[in-house]
Amino acid sequence: MALSNKMEKALNAQINAEMYSSYLYLSMASDLNGKALDGFSNWMKIQAQEELYHAMKLYDFVLERGGSITLDAIEAPQTEWKNPLAIFQGAYKHELLVTSLINDLVDLAIKEKDHATNNFLQWYVEEQVEEEASADEVVQKLKLIGGKGNGLFMMDKELGARIPLFTFPAGE
Ligand code: OFO
Secondary structure, three states: OOOOHHHHHHHHHHHHHHHHHHHHHHHHHHHHHHOOOHHHHHHHHHHHHHHHHHHHHHHHHHHHOOOOOOOOOOOOOOOOOOOHHHHHHHHHHHHHHHHHHHHHHHHHHHHOOOHHHHHHHHHHHHHHHHHHHHHHHHHHHHHHOOOOHHHHHHHHHHHOOOOOOOOOOOOO
16 A cells, blocks of 8 residues: 555655754753763763654665655754753653654655554554653652752763764764
């Protein structure tokens, strides 16, 4: 069964939303880097990589289903935040929005009787539970330590240990 036009359009819009998520987190990573929080920045940069992966997974699925890809402009993200707590609260809020987008896609797949897309989207439904929880965990810990001092230093070390999904070879 081919993708309906409506489903194809909605999946393309989600590719854009995932690319925007990547942009937003990359922007947050650079702000954290500017705040001398290299560990927090590392965590957020890896989050940006995850979002690219989410976009590519959708991209491959649309093509696999014989659909076509239409890449739209990616909105420019915010560039500065007050402190790390504001950044991670922003990331958590963004994940809630993405969850609602995924839920809307599932609703559409059900309405269109597109079982393959519905099945494919279940991966994202599960992933969103994890994404919300991991952003919220950082928010809660930041609140616990009051967002500063030795606690912040320790957290920075902890988040700095997150392993990237991929690395680029060192250039000449
Ligand atoms: Fe953060 O899950 Fe995709 O957007």
